[in-house]
Amino acid sequence: MEKYQIDQLIAQIGKMNIWAISGGRVGIVDGALVLPVGKGYKVIVELNGKDYYDVKRVYGKANKVKGVVKDVDCFQIGEIAYQASCFVNVKFGEVK
Numbered sequence: 001m002e003k004y005q006i007d008q009l010i011a012q013i014g015k016m017n018i019w020a021i022s023g024g025r026v027g028i029v030d031g032a033l034v035l036p037v038g039k040g041y042k043v044i045v046e047l048n049g050k051d052y053y054d055v056k057r058v059y060g061k062a063n064k065v066k067g068v069v070k071d072v073d074c075f076q077i078g079e080i081a082y083q084a085s086c087f088v089n090v091k092f093g094e095v096k
Contacts, residue, residue: 001031001047009033009045009053009077017078021085035085041066043084045077053077057084057092067093 006028018024021043022035032046044056057067072080084092
C-alpha cells in the first residue's frame with residue numbers, strides 16, 4: 001500500500017481504535033499496516049486485490065497466523081481489527 005492508502009486505512013480504523021488495539025503504535029511492513037498488540041501478538045491489515053482488507057492475528061517473530069478474516073470493507077475494518085487484538089478472550093477467524 002502507498003502512504004496515502006495507509007493514512008486512509010488508519011482513518012477508517014479510527015484513532016481511538018488504534019489506541020485501544022496497540023496503544024497508538026503503528027508500523028508498516030511490506031506494504032501492510034502492523035499494529036503490535038502485546039505478548040507477541042500483532043494485528044496485520046493488508047489490502048487485497050478486490051479492494052477489500054484482509055485482517056490477520058499473528059503471533060511471534062515467525063508471524064504464525066492465529067486467525068484471518070478476509071474481504072473486510074471500510075465500514076467494518078475498525079471493529080474487525082479490534083476483535084483481532086482481543087487474543088485473550090475472543091476467537092478470531094479460521095485457520096485452515
